[in-house]
Every structure is written in structure tokens, then in C-alpha cells.
Amino acid sequence: MxxxxxxxxxxxxxxxxxxxxxxxxxxxxxxxxxxxxxxxxxxxxxxxxxxxxxxxxxxxxxxxxxxxxxxxxxxxxxxxxxxxGHSPAPVARALADQAQRGLACMLPTEDAVVVADELASRFGLPYWQVTSSASEANRAVIRWCRGITGRSRILVFNGCYHGAVDDVFVDLAGGLPELRRSLVGQVYDVRQHTAVIEFNDLAALEAELARGDVAAILTEPALTNVGMVLPDPGYLEAMRYLATRHDTLLVFDETHTISTGPGGWTRAHGPQPDLFVLGKPVAGGMPCAVYGFSAQVATRMERLRDEGETGHSGIGTTLSANPLAMAAMRACLTEVMxxxxxxxxxxxxxxxxxxxxxxxxxxxxxxxxxxxxxxxxxxxxxxxxxxxxxxxxxxxxxxxxxxxxxxxxxxxxxxxxxxxxxxxxxxxxxxxxxxxxxxxxxxxxxxxxxx
The missing domain is CATH 3.90.1150.10 (Aspartate Aminotransferase, domain 1)
Known part of the structure; x- marks a missing residue:
């Protein structure tokens, strides 16, 4: 005591x-x-x-x-x-080399090919995009999921954290959804478009998805930002089944659970999500993140783009996938991780x-x-x-x-x-x-x- x-x-x-x-x-x-x-x-x-x-x-x-x-x-x-580790030698060398050859040019380098092949092989999803942070990647994924499903609601879990994304700042208080008071300057009620339930509550998960209006489930395979909450045996598999059954996209944010193994929780334990987010350590500490997705999701993305117009999508920034970040990510994926x-x-x-x-x-x-x-x-x-x-x-x-x-x-x-x-x-x-x-x-x- x-x-x-x-x-x-x-x-x-x-x-x-x-x-x-x-x-x-x-x-x-x-x-x-x-x-x-x-x-x-x-x-x-x-x-x-x-x-x-x-x-x-x-x-x-x-x-x-x-x-x-x-x-x-x-x-x-x-x-x-x-x-x-701090400043892994392969990453430090790659940064020093690339720093002499350009920092921002809005065009791909040879590193892009190696990085994409490594991501697809390691995590089992065929298509990828790069952002500057996991927050930005999660925000992009939410937009894509809403766009390609035509649904506005996302589902998150009490105590979750997925970076600086307004949509996820919802908790449960006494079983009722509550706006997280730490969200500065919030001017609209995100509960209109975000559902929140307890992790490991299978009945609540099924009830929310049965409404037929949830675009995506966004979660870590194990919660790590409210202490550490592991999934019950079979819970994630049931989540995968229910998401498929109700035409809801399943997104795993593995920014922290990449600690599980070289392919994250997904490759170590499963199941396979429709979309996958990884930030922070993927480039050895350089500001960089990635999100991957299935071939089916990629097809639906292209269909959505064909229905709209080119130009500003609200996804990505000018510095996303800059040569410095790509060089660091190549070194980290191939020589460090x-x-x-x-x-x-x-x-x-x-x-x-x-x-x-x-x-x-x-x-x-x-x-x-x-x-x-x-x-x-x-x-x-x-x-x-x-x-x-x-x-x-x-x-x-x-x-x-x-x-x-x-x-x-x-x-x-x-x-x-x-x-x-x-x-x-x-x-x-x-x-x-x-x-x-x-x-x-x-x-x-x-x-x-x-x-």
C-alpha cells in the first residue's frame, strides 16, 4: 500500500x-x-x-x-x-546523402519504387500513399472511407487516440458519448458523424454496424493510448467478419502496434484490414507516415475520383513524400526494421x-x-x-x-x-x-x- x-x-x-x-x-x-x-x-x-x-x-x-x-x-x-533507436546509422547516412541531392521537388525518386515494394511485401496490402504524419494519414483514410462508401459515420473506441483528427475526439462517460474537452476550438458536434463504443464489446459493435451507416471502423488492434488494452480472443476476427457483413471498411492504425513484429500486429496475429496506417517510426524518426489499402479499395477510390474532378481533395500536403522522407523510409524499412x-x-x-x-x-x-x-x-x-x-x-x-x-x-x-x-x-x-x-x-x- x-x-x-x-x-x-x-x-x-x-x-x-x-x-x-x-x-x-x-x-x-x-x-x-x-x-x-x-x-x-x-x-x-x-x-x-x-x-x-x-x-x-x-x-x-x-x-x-x-x-x-x-x-x-x-x-x-x-x-x-x-x-x-535514435539516429539509426543507415537512416542517418541516407539523410546525409539525400540532403545534398534535393529536399522537395513534388516528383518521385527511385526510393519510391523500393519503398512501395517493401510496404506491400511486409504488410500484405498492394497499394500505398505517403503523408507527413499518422494524424494526416488517418484524416486521409477517414475522407476516403466516407467518400467511397457514401456514408458519413465512423466508429471508434472509448479511449482511442489517432492523432490530431477531430473526428476521433469522442469518449464515453457513463455509457454516453461525450466530446473530449481537450479538443481546442471545436465548433461542431462530431458525435453527429462519429460513434464511440467500448473496446471488446462485441454486442455494441454489432449493434452499431447493423444500422448500415458506418463508413469505417478506425482502431488500433490493441489500444495503446489509454494504457494498454488487449483484444479478447477472437474479438478482432469477429470485427473483421462484421465489417465485411455490413459493408464497413476496417482500418487498423498500427503506429504503435508496429512494436508487435516486422509486419505489425496484422501480420503477426491478423486479421487483415481493408486499410492500414503507420506513422512515427517508419522513417526512423523523420516526419513521415503511410497508409495502405486493398485492391478493392483502390478500385473504389478511382471510381470516386472519376465521378468528381481533379484538383484539391483535402488530402495530402506539398511536402508529403518528399525525397528526404522517402530516403529515410527506404533505409529504415530495408536496413533497420x-x-x-x-x-x-x-x-x-x-x-x-x-x-x-x-x-x-x-x-x-x-x-x-x-x-x-x-x-x-x-x-x-x-x-x-x-x-x-x-x-x-x-x-x-x-x-x-x-x-x-x-x-x-x-x-x-x-x-x-x-x-x-x-x-x-x-x-x-x-x-x-x-x-x-x-x-x-x-x-x-x-x-x-x-x-
């Missing part, structure tokens, strides 16, 4: 410790606040719970160094953007999960640990959540804040949003053991058993 006063005390102590240990970051934060809104170039840089942002000097492999000279074992890895890399990642992730379970048991805590391939999550509750409501109920904001601060101050980074860890091809067993050891020290302090 961890007392509330122990959590409060740890947060206060660790904030003091952070401020004392990072004078250069403090100085830079003060300078940055002159013209950056809230003091940072992007607001997520404030989500770590520290008194001021930690300014980075460099990041390599699975390590990061700050401007005060501290080294960190990095299990956040840019919240998946650097899932295969290898079977051997995944063998290392998956094996080490199993060891990390085992060590975390041992730490929790040694401290008398019945916390749950789960993982999807290289992506792990520990939940401050005894049982795994089956849906977004249960996942949110298991969260403990102040406790997670205390844990994160303690880890940061001892040179270990995990994702700041909840208790997510990533293992990369560059992560070592020593780093895994260090994370487990520091977390053990933290819990002993919180439970009053510190030496």
Missing part, C-alpha cells in the same frame, strides 16, 4: 532535486519563454511533470544526454518515433516484463504488466483493463507523476503520458536491469522500506 502523503512528499522532493541538478536547462527554459508560447516549441514537451523542460544535447542508440551532461537510459524513444532487430527487441521486452513483475511482487504490489511486442505497460491495478473505462479507472496521476520524476532524476526515461516503455534494437540488458532497479528503489521509498 502506498500512502497519499508519501506520493506528495516524493513529488516535492524530486522536483527540488531536478531543479538543483539542471541549472543549464533552467537557464534555457527561461530564455525560451521569451518567445515560445508556454516556453516550448510544442506543448507535449511540458508533459514530463518536471519544474521546467529538460533540454536535450544529443540522443544516440537508446540513450539521451541533456544540456547539463546527464545521461539517460531512454525507454520513451520519442513516444515511438525513435522506436528503432529487420527480423533480427525484432528478435532482439521482443526477447528483451519479455525480460523487462518479467523483471517488473518481480519488482512489484517484492514490494507487495499486485500491479499488472502487459506488453505488445517491444511495447510494455505497467498498470497500478491487479487486473488488465478490457476497455477504455477500465483503463482510465486504473490510472493514478499523482503516483505516476512521482514515479516518472524519480526515474528521470536517476537517469531513466519512460513515456510521460502513462507507464509505457519501449525496447529498441539498441537497448541493452544492462539498461533493462537498471530500469527495474531504479523502479525498485522508488517503490521501496514510497512504501517506507528504503534502506
Amino acid at each position: 502506498i500512502a497519499d502523503q508519501a506520493i506528495v512528499a516524493m513529488i516535492a522532493d524530486e522536483r527540488q532535486r531536478f531543479a538543483a541538478a539542471n541549472p543549464r536547462s533552467a537557464e534555457l527554459a527561461q530564455a525560451a519563454a521569451r518567445h515560445w508560447h508556454r516556453g516550448v516549441p510544442f506543448h507535449w514537451m511540458l508533459d514530463w511533470g518536471t519544474p521546467f523542460p529538460l533540454f536535450v544535447e544529443r540522443a544516440q542508440r537508446a540513450e539521451l544526454w541533456d544540456m547539463d551532461g546527464h545521461r539517460y537510459d531512454d525507454f520513451c524513444l520519442g513516444d515511438t518515433g525513435a522506436m528503432f 529487420t527480423v533480427e532487430a525484432y528478435d532482439h527487441m521482443l526477447g528483451l521486452a519479455v525480460q523487462l516484463a518479467r523483471q517488473l513483475r518481480e519488482v512489484f511482487a517484492a514490494n507487495g504490489l499486485d500491479w499488472h504488466v502487459t506488453h505488445v511486442g517491444a511495447r510494455g505497460e505497467f498498470i497500478c491495478a491487479p487486473t488488465p483493463p478490457r476497455n477504455g473505462t477500465e483503463a482510465r479507472a486504473a490510472m493514478h496521476g499523482p503516483l505516476e507523476h512521482a514515479l516518472h520524476l524519480f526515474l528521470i532524476n536517476r537517469g531513466v526515461l519512460i513515456a510521460p503520458f502513462h507507464n509505457m516503455t519501449l525496447v529498441s534494437p539498441q537497448t541493452t540488458l544492462q539498461q533493462v536491469e537498471r530500469l527495474a532497479g531504479v523502479l525498485d528503489d522508488c517503490l521501496k521509498t514510497l512504501t517506507g522500506h528504503a534502506r
Whole structure:
């Protein structure tokens, strides 16, 4: 049992410790606040719970160094953007080479052919397009699904996150759809065109699809943005069957679940979706994303285009598929995201999960640990959540804040949003053991058993 006063005390102590240990970051934060809104170039840089942002000097492999000279074992890895390590050598070489040969030209390069062949072979869908982010890819996919089906509604799951896409910012509160209050400047009610249900609720899924007006189901194969929620056995297969039966397109966003294996969850476990989205790590950390689709979907896309007119479609930007991103993606897909890399990642992730379970048991805590391939999550509750409501109920904001601060101050980074860890091809067993050891020290302090 961890007392509330122990959590409060740890947060206060660790904030003091952070401020004392990072004078250069403090100085830079003060300078940055002159013209950056809230003091940072992007607001997520404030989500770590520290008194001021930690300014980075460099990041390599699975390590990061700050401007005060501290080294960190990095299990956040840019919240998946650097899932295969910081600046993989093949990607760095490809970027340096392409930077001398053009950055933006609105025409394909030779890399485009290699990338398309690799995507089709790896993920099992024949046709692809490139965007600059998974948010943009999801937005494009929603437009295509609505256009080719003639239906306006999409179906998402409580607690989902698919980037900065207005349509998905809907949750359930007491079983009723509720607009997510974090959506800034929303001027229309997206519930008119978005249905939301709980993950793993097969009856609710069938009821929504039976209405005959859902263009697409958009989901991760396992939810990863509200903690980690795994699908019940057979749930995704039933989803695939029902989508086909009701002429609804099935979209898997595998931006996070690419941690499962070289072909993502889809190739490791199935079923095959109609459309597939992958962002963040696909180009080794460069802004880039892709979406793939079946031959049938491609035919329907062409039919829709023939019925309309050429020109502005609301899909894509001028910088999408630029030569720099394509060079990075080719290097990442062919030289970094290898079977051997995944063998290392998956094996080490199993060891990390085992060590975390041992730490929790040694401290008398019945916390749950789960993982999807290289992506792990520990939940401050005894049982795994089956849906977004249960996942949110298991969260403990102040406790997670205390844990994160303690880890940061001892040179270990995990994702700041909840208790997510990533293992990369560059992560070592020593780093895994260090994370487990520091977390053990933290819990002993919180439970009053510190030496």
C-alpha cells in the first residue's frame, strides 16, 4: 500500500532535486519563454511533470544526454518515433546523402519504387500513399472511407487516440458519448458523424454496424493510448467478419502496434484490414507516415475520383513524400526494421516484463504488466483493463507523476503520458536491469522500506 502523503512528499522532493541538478536547462527554459508560447516549441514537451523542460544535447542508440551532461537510459524513444533507436546509422547516412541531392521537388525518386515494394511485401496490402504524419494519414483514410462508401459515420473506441483528427475526439462517460474537452476550438458536434463504443464489446459493435451507416471502423488492434488494452480472443476476427457483413471498411492504425513484429500486429496475429496506417517510426524518426489499402479499395477510390474532378481533395500536403522522407523510409524499412532487430527487441521486452513483475511482487504490489511486442505497460491495478473505462479507472496521476520524476532524476526515461516503455534494437540488458532497479528503489521509498 502506498500512502497519499508519501506520493506528495516524493513529488516535492524530486522536483527540488531536478531543479538543483539542471541549472543549464533552467537557464534555457527561461530564455525560451521569451518567445515560445508556454516556453516550448510544442506543448507535449511540458508533459514530463518536471519544474521546467529538460533540454536535450544529443540522443544516440537508446540513450539521451541533456544540456547539463546527464545521461539517460531512454525507454520513451520519442513516444515511438525513435522506436528503432535514435539516429539509426543507415537512416542517418541516407539523410546525409539525400540532403545534398534535393529536399522537395513534388516528383518521385527511385526510393519510391523500393519503398512501395517493401510496404506491400511486409504488410500484405498492394497499394500505398505517403503523408507527413499518422494524424494526416488517418484524416486521409477517414475522407476516403466516407467518400467511397457514401456514408458519413465512423466508429471508434472509448479511449482511442489517432492523432490530431477531430473526428476521433469522442469518449464515453457513463455509457454516453461525450466530446473530449481537450479538443481546442471545436465548433461542431462530431458525435453527429462519429460513434464511440467500448473496446471488446462485441454486442455494441454489432449493434452499431447493423444500422448500415458506418463508413469505417478506425482502431488500433490493441489500444495503446489509454494504457494498454488487449483484444479478447477472437474479438478482432469477429470485427473483421462484421465489417465485411455490413459493408464497413476496417482500418487498423498500427503506429504503435508496429512494436508487435516486422509486419505489425496484422501480420503477426491478423486479421487483415481493408486499410492500414503507420506513422512515427517508419522513417526512423523523420516526419513521415503511410497508409495502405486493398485492391478493392483502390478500385473504389478511382471510381470516386472519376465521378468528381481533379484538383484539391483535402488530402495530402506539398511536402508529403518528399525525397528526404522517402530516403529515410527506404533505409529504415530495408536496413533497420529487420527480423533480427525484432528478435532482439521482443526477447528483451519479455525480460523487462518479467523483471517488473518481480519488482512489484517484492514490494507487495499486485500491479499488472502487459506488453505488445517491444511495447510494455505497467498498470497500478491487479487486473488488465478490457476497455477504455477500465483503463482510465486504473490510472493514478499523482503516483505516476512521482514515479516518472524519480526515474528521470536517476537517469531513466519512460513515456510521460502513462507507464509505457519501449525496447529498441539498441537497448541493452544492462539498461533493462537498471530500469527495474531504479523502479525498485522508488517503490521501496514510497512504501517506507528504503534502506
